[in-house]
Amino acid sequence: MDHNQDQKYINRELSWLMFNDRVLEEAYDKDSKVFTRLKFLAITASNLDEFFMVRVAGLKQQMAAKYRKKDISGKTPEEQLNAIYSETQLMMKKIYSCLNKSLMPKMEESGIRFKRYNELDERQIVYARDFFDEFCFPALTPLAIDAGRPFPLLQTKGINIGIMLRSADEEELYAVVKVPTVLPRFVEIRSEESTTEYIFLEEVILNNLEKLFIGYEIMEKSIFRITRDADLEIDGDDVEDLLLQIEKNIKKRKWGAAVRLEIQSKGDKKIRKFIKKKLEVKDEETYEINGPLDPTCWFEFIENKKFAHLLDMLPNPQDSIDFFGEEDLFEAIKERDRLLHHPYESFYKVLDFVERAVEDPKVLAIKQTLYRVSNNSPIISKLIRAAENGKQVTVVVELKARFEEEKNILWARKLEQAGCHVVYGLPGLKIHSKALLIVRREEDGIHRYVHLSTGNYNDTTATLYEDIGLFTCREDICIDISNMFNMITGYTKALHYKKIFVAPGNLRTGFEYYIDREIRNVRAGGEGHIIAKLNSLIDQDIIDKLYEASQEGVKIELIIRGMCGLRSQVKGLSENITVRSIVGTFLEHSRIYYFYNGGDDDLFLSSADWMERNLDRRIEILFPVEEHLLKERLLDFLDILLADTEKTRIQLEDGTYKDLDRRGKEPVNAQVLMHQKATEAIKKAKKDMMGL
Amino acid sequence: MNSVKIGSIIYIGSTEITVTIKQIKKNGLQMVEKASHSIAIGKEAFETGKISADKVDRIVEIVSNFKQLSLEYGAERIALFASTAIRESDNKYYIRDRLYQETGIVLEIISDSELKNIIFMSNLKVLKDADYLKNNAIITFIGSGNLGIAFYEDMSINFLQNIMIGTIKLYEIAKNADKYSDKMNIMVKEQLYTYFNFLPTFLPKSNIKDFIVTGRTLDTLKALCNAEDKGEISFISKPGLESFYNEIVALNADSIAIKYNLNREFANELVIATIVIENLLEMTEAETIAVPNIFFFDIIFYEMMLPKQYEEIRTLFYSYAIESSRKLAQMYKSYGKHIEFVEEMASAILKKLSKNNRFKEKEVIYLKIAVILHNIGKYINPDKHYLHSSYILQKTDIIGLSEQDRKLISLIVKYQSYLLPTEKDEEYAQLSAVEKISVSKLSAVLRLADALDKNYSQKFKNINIKQQKGLLIVEVESKTNTYIEQIKFNEYCDFFKEVFGIEVKLVIKRGI
Numbered sequence A: 001m002d003h004n005q006d007q008k009y010i011n012r013e014l015s016w017l018m019f020n021d022r023v024l025e026e027a028y029d030k031d032s033k034v035f036t037r038l039k040f041l042a043i044t045a046s047n048l049d050e051f052f053m054v055r056v057a058g059l060k061q062q063m064a065a066k067y068r069k070k071d072i073s074g075k076t077p078e079e080q081l082n083a084i085y086s087e088t089q090l091m092m093k094k095i096y097s098c099l100n101k102s103l104m105p106k107m108e109e110s111g112i113r114f115k116r117y118n119e120l121d122e123r124q125i126v127y128a129r130d131f132f133d134e135f136c137f138p139a140l141t142p143l144a145i146d147a148g149r150p151f152p153l154l155q156t157k158g159i160n161i162g163i164m165l166r167s168a169d170e171e172e173l174y175a176v177v178k179v180p181t182v183l184p185r186f187v188e189i190r191s192e193e194s195t196t197e198y199i200f201l202e203e204v205i206l207n208n209l210e211k212l213f214i215g216y217e218i219m220e221k222s223i224f225r226i227t228r229d230a231d232l233e234i235d236g237d238d239v240e241d242l243l244l245q246i247e248k249n250i251k252k253r254k255w256g257a258a259v260r261l262e263i264q265s266k267g268d269k270k271i272r273k274f275i276k277k278k279l280e281v282k283d284e285e286t287y288e289i290n291g292p293l294d295p296t297c298w299f300e301f302i303e304n305k306k307f308a309h310l311l312d313m314l315p316n317p318q319d320s321i322d323f324f325g326e327e328d329l330f331e332a333i334k335e336r337d338r339l340l341h342h343p344y345e346s347f348y349k350v351l352d353f354v355e356r357a358v359e360d361p362k363v364l365a366i367k368q369t370l371y372r373v374s375n376n377s378p379i380i381s382k383l384i385r386a387a388e389n390g391k392q393v394t395v396v397v398e399l400k401a402r403f404e405e406e407k408n409i410l411w412a413r414k415l416e417q418a419g420c421h422v423v424y425g426l427p428g429l430k431i432h433s434k435a436l437l438i439v440r441r442e443e444d445g446i447h448r449y450v451h452l453s454t455g456n457y458n459d460t461t462a463t464l465y466e467d468i469g470l471f472t473c474r475e476d477i478c479i480d481i482s483n484m485f486n487m488i489t490g491y492t493k494a495l496h497y498k499k500i501f502v503a504p505g506n507l508r509t510g511f512e513y514y515i516d517r518e519i520r521n522v523r524a525g526g527e528g529h530i531i532a533k534l535n536s537l538i539d540q541d542i543i544d545k546l547y548e549a550s551q552e553g554v555k556i557e558l559i560i561r562g563m564c565g566l567r568s569q570v571k572g573l574s575e576n577i578t579v580r581s582i583v584g585t586f587l588e589h590s591r592i593y594y595f596y597n598g599g600d601d602d603l604f605l606s607s608a609d610w611m612e613r614n615l616d617r618r619i620e621i622l623f624p625v626e627e628h629l630l631k632e633r634l635l636d637f638l639d640i641l642l643a644d645t646e647k648t649r650i651q652l653e654d655g656t657y658k659d660l661d662r663r664g665k666e667p668v669n670a671q672v673l674m675h676q677k678a679t680e681a682i683k684k685a686k687k688d689m690m691g692l
Numbered sequence B: 001m002n003s004v005k006i007g008s009i010i011y012i013g014s015t016e017i018t019v020t021i022k023q024i025k026k027n028g029l030q031m032v033e034k035a036s037h038s039i040a041i042g043k044e045a046f047e048t049g050k051i052s053a054d055k056v057d058r059i060v061e062i063v064s065n066f067k068q069l070s071l072e073y074g075a076e077r078i079a080l081f082a083s084t085a086i087r088e089s090d091n092k093y094y095i096r097d098r099l100y101q102e103t104g105i106v107l108e109i110i111s112d113s114e115l116k117n118i119i120f121m122s123n124l125k126v127l128k129d130a131d132y133l134k135n136n137a138i139i140t141f142i143g144s145g146n147l148g149i150a151f152y153e154d155m156s157i158n159f160l161q162n163i164m165i166g167t168i169k170l171y172e173i174a175k176n177a178d179k180y181s182d183k184m185n186i187m188v189k190e191q192l193y194t195y196f197n198f199l200p201t202f203l204p205k206s207n208i209k210d211f212i213v214t215g216r217t218l219d220t221l222k223a224l225c226n227a228e229d230k231g232e233i234s235f236i237s238k239p240g241l242e243s244f245y246n247e248i249v250a251l252n253a254d255s256i257a258i259k260y261n262l263n264r265e266f267a268n269e270l271v272i273a274t275i276v277i278e279n280l281l282e283m284t285e286a287e288t289i290a291v292p293n294i295f296f297f298d299i300i301f302y303e304m305m306l307p308k309q310y311e312e313i314r315t316l317f318y319s320y321a322i323e324s325s326r327k328l329a330q331m332y333k334s335y336g337k338h339i340e341f342v343e344e345m346a347s348a349i350l351k352k353l354s355k356n357n358r359f360k361e362k363e364v365i366y367l368k369i370a371v372i373l374h375n376i377g378k379y380i381n382p383d384k385h386y387l388h389s390s391y392i393l394q395k396t397d398i399i400g401l402s403e404q405d406r407k408l409i410s411l412i413v414k415y416q417s418y419l420l421p422t423e424k425d426e427e428y429a430q431l432s433a434v435e436k437i438s439v440s441k442l443s444a445v446l447r448l449a450d451a452l453d454k455n456y457s458q459k460f461k462n463i464n465i466k467q468q469k470g471l472l473i474v475e476v477e478s479k480t481n482t483y484i485e486q487i488k489f490n491e492y493c494d495f496f497k498e499v500f501g502i503e504v505k506l507v508i509k510r511g512i
Helices: A012-027 A034-064 A077-109 A122-139 A201-206 A239-253 A269-279 A295-301 A305-310 A329-335 A348-359 A378-388 A405-417 A475-488 A507-523 A540-552 A612-616 A628-643 A670-690 B042-048 B053-072 B092-103 B112-129 B167-179 B181-196 B218-224 B238-249 B253-259 B264-281 B298-305 B307-331 B337-353 B361-373 B385-395 B403-414 B433-451 B483-500
Strands: A112-114 A143-145 A159-167 A172-178 A186-189 A196-200 A216-228 A258-264 A286-289 A338-342 A363-370 A392-397 A421-423 A434-442 A445-453 A467-472 A501-503 A529-534 A555-560 A577-582 A591-595 A602-606 A618-624 A648-651 A657-659 B006-012 B016-025 B028-038 B077-082 B107-109 B137-142 B147-153 B156-163 B210-215 B228-230 B233-237 B288-292 B461-468 B471-477 B503-509
Touching (some): A012 A034, A012 A077, A034 A077, A034 A295, A034 A305, A077 A112, A077 A286, A159 A201, A186 A201, A186 A295, A196 A201, A201 A216, A258 A269, A348 A363, A363 A378, A378 A392, A392 A475, A392 B053, A405 A421, A434 A475, A445 A475, A445 B016, A475 A618, A501 A612, A507 A540, A507 A591, A540 A555, A555 A628, B016 B053, B053 B077, B077 B092, B112 B137, B112 B403, B137 B264, B167 B181, B167 B264, B210 B264, B218 B264, B238 B288, B253 B264, B337 B471, B385 B403, B483 B503
Parallel strands (some): A112 A196, A363 A392, A392 A421, A555 A577, B077 B107, B471 B503
Antiparallel strands (some): A159 A172, A159 A216, A338 A467, A363 A434, A445 A467, A577 A648, B006 B016, B137 B147, B147 B156, B233 B288
C-alpha cells in the first residue's frame, strides 16, 4: 500500500508540540502536589520559549530566504509555521487555563493568594506604593519613543510595559519601561488573614507609572514580553576563533528578530498596535495572555522553603548496588563492568570516581567531555585540583551547548587558568558524547578506565533526569574512547573503532546494520525484535528502515519521550511498531537500543537520538553493554517501562497520543517501581552483609 | 641510560606524523596508544626542496600534541624521528631547532639506510620471535619515498638494496596514466623493471618459499585482501592479493578512494604498493605474503625499554652485516685465506689494544668489515685498489650498516696502505673528531694486520701479541722469507705510534 508523505511521517515541530502537551499533562495530574504541578507548567513554558527562539526562528529564517523545501511530512516552512501558530495559541490557552482554573485555586486552598492591584486593601496599597518608591523607582528607566528616540532594544524574554502618554500640549507620546530583573517577581504583601498574599512586580509598576511620567497623562498601558531569534550561527572552520565567535554571537542573540509577542489580554488596543508595528510582529505571532506573563517564573516561586510541603519530595537517590561494598573503585571496575542508573542511584559515585582519580598518585591523566554542568559544578573544581596535583587533564568543552554558552566560556577559562588542556570542540560538530577516561599507571603497567553515560556530567540534573552510566576497563572500549578523544582534541584523524560507534562516521551505518540484521533474521525464518528507548526519532532514513523492518515482520517497540516522526500501527506500513511515550517525573532521558539477533542479543547505550543532527552533525557515541548481569538489569528496566500503565501515552495511527488502556492491567508506575527496586536492592545488600 | 617502562616514539613521515606509546608487559612490549595525523610534506619537500612555513607550524603543533599525549600516559622517554621528507628539505635544521625550542625534544633526522635498518631489525625481532625465518625469503619494505629489498638465504641476509623510489615517486611517474587506469600498472611495472632487472643476479640460488612485506600501506592492504591474522604475523594469500590487484588495476585512484573509503593520496600509494608486491611475488614460489605486525620503530622501543633483547637482535644484525660483507667479497673475487688471516690478525691486535682503548662494539664490526672488503677494489683495478674498494663500499647497501657506517668503513679501507688520513682529504675532514680518531685507529690496525700477510702466503704462525709499557709486540713464528712483511710492518709503525702513542715491534721467531 502506498502512503503519501503526510500519512507516513509526522512533522517534527508538531510532534514536538505534542510532546510538550504531554509535559503539560503532568501539570494537570491531580495526584501531584500543587508546586510539582507548577514545576511542570514552568517546564512546559520554558520548553516553549526555546522552541520559539530556535525552531520557530529557524522556520522564519527559511521563509525569509524563500526556502520552500518540504519537510518529511510534505509541509513547506510556511505551512509548518501556520500549523505551529494555531497549535501554540491553543497550548498557551491551556497553560493559562491550567494556571487560572486549577493551580491558582489550589494554591489559594493552601494559603497562597495572588492579588491584582485593584484587589489590594488600603494598607496593602500603601505597602505597594512604598515598595515602588523604595525599590522599583530607582531601578526603572522610562524609555521614551519619538522621532529622535527609536524603539528601544528590548531583551529577549524580559517583561516590559508599553505606555501611551499625552503631554500637557496634547501631544501623543510612547514609552517603554523594562520590568527590572533585579527585583523579585513575586512581591509579598502583608495580609491580616492567614494566607500569604502576593502581587506580581509588574502590577506594582503598572499602577504607579505616573510617578515616572510627571507632567504627562497616561492614556494606555500594556504588559508585554518578546521572544527573539536565538539560533547561533557559527561561521567558518577556524577553531581558534570559536570561543571569540561564540562570545560575539551570544551578544547578538539578545537582539535577534522578534518571533513572538506575548501581551496581557487586558492591555489597551492602541499601545498593542504600536508595539506590534515596532517589533514587526504579525497577528499570528501575538499571544494574548490571560494571566501573569512568563510562567517560567514559577521555577523561582516553588523554591520558597516556606511552602516546601507543597512540592512532592523527589525520592532519594540510593547508593549504587553495583559498587556496594566496594572500597576500591578501580579494582571493582577491573573485576567487572559497573552500571549506575540515575536518579534512582546517586550521581555521587561518579564524583567519587573523579575525586579518587584526582587524589590517586597512580593516575596520570583525566580526559572528559563536558556539555552542560551545574552551577558551581563539583566536577569542574575536581578537574582543577587534578591539574594542580600534576595530572594531565584534558577537558573537551562544548561551547555550543545551547543557552549554556556563556556559562561554559566562563568555567572553560577557569580550567585553562588551572593548567588543564581545554579543547573547544570542533567547528560544525557539537560534542554531545559523554565520556570520562582515566589513565592509571599500576604495578603491571598502564590501565585505562572509562565512564560513559547517556547524560551530562551535571550533579543537579542527575537527580532530576533518568540517565545511565557505564564504568568499564575493557581494553577495546578504552582504546576506542582514547581514539575518540584523540580525534576530538585534533591529535589524530578519525579512526576505525572496534567496539563503539561514533557519529559522524559509523554511527548511522551501525544502526542500519543492526536493524538490517533483524530483517535478515526474520527473512531466514527467525524472530526479529528491536526495543529502542530514546528522546526523539526524526531521521527519515532510520524511520524508513524501521518501516522496512516492520513490514518484514520485525517486532519494534519504541519508547520515545519526545518527538517522533514515525507513525506507528499504520496498516501496510508500521503494523509491527508501537510507540510509547513516558515523561513522568524524571523525563526519561537515557537512550537504550536493543537488538534481539535470534537470541544472541546486543544492547547499547548512547548519547544519540535517532535524529539527523545526532547521526551526522554531532560527536556522539553508541557503546555496548556486554556484561551479562548489566544487560539483564537493563532488559529488566525496559520490561518495566513497557509494562508502565500510569505515565505511558501510546501513539495512535493518526500520530496523536492517548493514555494506555489500563483495563485489566496491574497499575505500574515505572519510575516509582524503579526507585523501589533500587531501594530494596540496597536494603537487601546491607542485610546480606550483616548476615541477617 | 636507565631503561624505561613507558616510552613514546614520534615519527615525522612524508604523509603523516605518528605517535606510538608502548609499555613493558610480561617481558615484552605492549601498545598503549597509537595515533596519527595526516600532513603531506613529502611531495612539497621533493618538489621544492623546502617545507613551507605553514606546514612547519603544523608539524610543531602536531608534535606538541603528541608530546602531550605521551605525557598523559606517563612516557618517560620520547624519541622523535624524521626521515626522507625532512631530510630532503633545505630548512631541516630550522625545523629541528623550532621543534627543540617548542617541545624540548631533539629531532633525529635519519638516513634512508638507517630507517631501513631500523625497520629490518624490527621485522627481524618479530620474525625471530615467531620462529618464522626458516626458508629462503625476500624481505621488502615499501615506503613512500623508497623501497628496500633484502634476500634472506642460508639463515642470513646476504643482499640488501635500497632503491630511492617509493610509492609517492612511482605515482608521480605513473600519474599521467591515471586517466587510463589499465595502463597505470603497465607504466609502474616498466618503471620497476629498470630497478628490478638486476635482482635475479643476487637472488638466492635455491627456491624462495617466503615473501615478507612491510610498509605503511600494508595494514590497509591486509584488511582489503582479507589477510589471516596469526598474532605476530598476518598472511595475505596469493589469490587474495591477485584478486585485489585485478580489481584495482581496472579502477582509477578516485574510484578506489571512494570504494574503499580512503583518502586519494593514500589510495594512490596503496595501488602502487600492490603493483610492487605483485611484481616481487612473481620472483618467489611463496603462496602467501607474510606481513609482520610491527611498528617500524619497535627496535628503538627495545633499545629504550628492553636493552638485553635489543642487544641480541643487534648482535644478530651485525652478524648479518659480516656475512653479507663476506658474500660481497666473494662476488668481487677477493675473499680467501688472506682475508681470513688478516681478520684474525686485526682481531688479535684490537683485542690487545682494548685494554687501554675503549672500542665500541660498532668499531669492532667496522674493522671486521673493512678487513673483509679491503681488497674488493682489485676487481676493478689492482692499481690504487684502495680507492676502488672505498668507492664500492660507499655505494653498496649492506644490511645493518647505515650510510655513515659505510662512509667510515670506506675511509678505513681507503687508508689501508698508501694513503694516510689527513685534513686535506675532504671526506676525512667532514668527519666529527670522534669519527676521525676512530677511522685513524682502525686503519692503523688494518695496516699492521694487512702487512703481516703482504704477499698473501700466510707466512706467520703462532702469533702472540703482548703489550708492555709503551710497546706493542707482535711475536710470530716463520720459517720462510718475510722481508716484504717486515718492510711493510715497519713502514706502518710510525702511523700506528702517532695514533696510539705506543711503539709497535714485530718479533719473528725462526728455526721451526
